[in-house]
Amino acid sequence: MTTVTVTLTVTEFCLRTGVSSEELDEIVGLGMIEPRVSQTQEWLFDDHAAVVVHRAVRLRHELEIDWPGIAVALTLLDENARLARENALLRQRLERW
Structure with a gap:
């Protein structure tokens, strides 16, 4: 499987x-x-960074x-999602016992 x-x-x-570039x-x-590491002086970003910024812009407008x-909000949301995944895995393991 190829990743693009x-x-x-x-x-x-x-x-x-x-x-804007100032906001960026x-x-x-x-x-x-974080910009991707590049050989040039100009920053390059991957598509995941665009997804994160779209989410940030939406939160900025809503909040x-x-x-x-x-x-801070993005950090807390990511931590909450990580804990939810971890809890789901723990529940699955407990059900097997």
Whole structure:
């Protein structure tokens, strides 16, 4: 099975996600996403980063909070999802006993 990863330049990423380059700098600075390692000076992003930023933009509009607050919200949502998956696995193991 082949995995395909889409790579976007900063300009393409901003157009696709609707964030400005200044907002993208802040989002990267807050650690919400990381650029892919590249040989050039320009950042490149994968399609997963675009998904994360779309989610962040939606939360920003819905909750009307700043980017640092969105970073915390995304961290908490991801942790909640991880714990839910872990609990489901534990329940399955308990059912087998």
